[in-house]
Amino acid sequence: MGEVSKFMSQKMPRAVGLLGGGVIGGGWAARFLLNGVNVRLYGASPSAVERVQKMLANARRAYRRLTPLPLPPEGTLTAVQTVAEAVRGVELVQESAPERLELKQELLAAADRETAPETLICSSTSGLRPSLLQAQMQHRDRLLVAHPFNPVYLLPLVELCASQGAATESLARAAEIYRAVGMHPIVVRKEMDGFIANRLQEAMWREALWLVHDDIATVQEVDDAIRYSFGLRRAVIGPFRVGGGGTGMRQFLEKWGPGLKWPWSKLTDVPELTDAFVDKLVKQTDARGENSTGPELEQKRDDCLVAVLQGLRSQNYGAGETLARWERDLRGRSLRLRNAPRS
Numbered sequence: 001m002g003e004v005s006k007f008m009s010q011k012m013p014r015a016v017g018l019l020g021g022g023v024i025g026g027g028w029a030a031r032f033l034l035n036g037v038n039v040r041l042y043g044a045s046p047s048a049v050e051r052v053q054k055m056l057a058n059a060r061r062a063y064r065r066l067t068p069l070p071l072p073p074e075g076t077l078t079a080v081q082t083v084a085e086a087v088r089g090v091e092l093v094q095e096s097a098p099e100r101l102e103l104k105q106e107l108l109a110a111a112d113r114e115t116a117p118e119t120l121i122c123s124s125t126s127g128l129r130p131s132l133l134q135a136q137m138q139h140r141d142r143l144l145v146a147h148p149f150n151p152v153y154l155l156p157l158v159e160l161c162a163s164q165g166a167a168t169e170s171l172a173r174a175a176e177i178y179r180a181v182g183m184h185p186i187v188v189r190k191e192m193d194g195f196i197a198n199r200l201q202e203a204m205w206r207e208a209l210w211l212v213h214d215d216i217a218t219v220q221e222v223d224d225a226i227r228y229s230f231g232l233r234r235a236v237i238g239p240f241r242v243g244g245g246g247t248g249m250r251q252f253l254e255k256w257g258p259g260l261k262w263p264w265s266k267l268t269d270v271p272e273l274t275d276a277f278v279d280k281l282v283k284q285t286d287a288r289g290e291n292s293t294g295p296e297l298e299q300k301r302d303d304c305l306v307a308v309l310q311g312l313r314s315q316n317y318g319a320g321e322t323l324a325r326w327e328r329d330l331r332g333r334s335l336r337l338r339n340a341p342r343s
Contacts, residue, residue, distance in 0.1 A: 011177060012036070012037065012177070013032075015037065015038040015091065016032050016039055017086035017087035017088075017094070018040065018042065019042050019094070019107050020043060020107075020124075022051070022098070023055075023150055024096040024150065025094075025096035026051055026052040027152025029077065030056045030153040031152055031181055031183075033076075033077055034056075034059055034074060034075075034153065035071075035072065035180070036071075036074065036075050038076045039078070040080050040085065040090065041078065041079050041086065042080050042082065042085070042086035052077065055151075056077075062151075083114065084110070087119070090119065091119065091120065092121075092177055093121045094123075095107050095108055099128070101128060101133070104125065105132075108137055109136035112136075117139045120142055120144065120170060123147075126147060126194070129163070130143055130144060133145070140163070140166075142167065142170050143163070144162050144166070145159065146158050147161070147195055148183075159196055159197060160185050161195055164191065171187060210266045233301070233305065236305060241297070248285075249281055249282050253281065257273045309323050
């Protein structure tokens with residue numbers, strides 16, 4: 001076995017137990033199966049397996065377009081009737097039941113009783129704190145939140161969150177497993193409702209609701225305002241990505257920071273930009289180790305946006321449809337100039 005294959009086999013689980021076969025559970029099943037991992041599925045709904053099979057078919061289609069590389073032999077999907085059957089002998093348990101605390105506590109406690117103490121148990125909850133989820137478990141330090149985004153088989157982010165006192169080894173092992181199946185794990189440093197990405201999403205969602213409520217925009221106009229502008233940019237750069245490292249961050253805050261208190265939105269509760277807070281932002285920006293200048297970052301941004309726009313154009317959708325329409329106009333103008341009579 002080559003070194004790369006040996007490394008990957010150490011991180012990739014042989015089998016996972018999935019508790020829940022809805023949209024998220026089905027997405028997990030597809031991601032694991034297409035990475036060659038065997039899946040045991042416990043779903044309360046009789047239609048869970050059929051739903052997962054349909055999602056798996058969608059994922060196969062998407063992966064054929066996503067990468068030209070051959071995928072490993074698919075894992076085996078086994079539907080089971082009990083939690084015990086789903087979790088015995090697996091390296092990872094992934095709970096994706098509906099967002100009801102009592103239900104999740106019951107499932108996680110059952111998984112805890114039926115697995116070896118070293119087995120990782122993760123919840124896909126969108127916002128419940130791990131300290132609440134683990135209340136009925138005996139081996140609480142191995143419970144983690146591993147919150148993905150729909151569709152799980154395509155979107156790579158998974159937010160890892162542990163309760164205070166949880167073993168750091170569990171976080172490291174979970175991150176290795178999720179990386180092995182093509183995901184990008186980030187660790188939420190403190191327990192908090194909603195974690196990171198959902199809190200950002202909800203802030204925008206609240207403002208979107210106010211814009212329609214106050215008759216400032218229609219739902220179509222709000223959607224278009226996002227997907228034709230910063231929605232494209234956010235696929236490339238986050239809100240803290242500025243050129244010039246820490247110095248660039250300080251200059252950015254000096255220029256734009258005061259505007260955060262302007263009543264442009266309903267959400268105006270902003271942390272004070274004290275010297276200590278600005279220094280913290282500057283220090284973390286420098287810690288990235290990226291010394292790109294403003295022009296260099298702009299060129300990288302432009303290159304990535306061109307790739308995103310061309311991808312959307314291939315589907316004739318959203319901003320890609322706008323690009324295609326502009327190109328048709330360019331061809332028409334070029335043709336008219338070419339055929340215009342010369343004086």
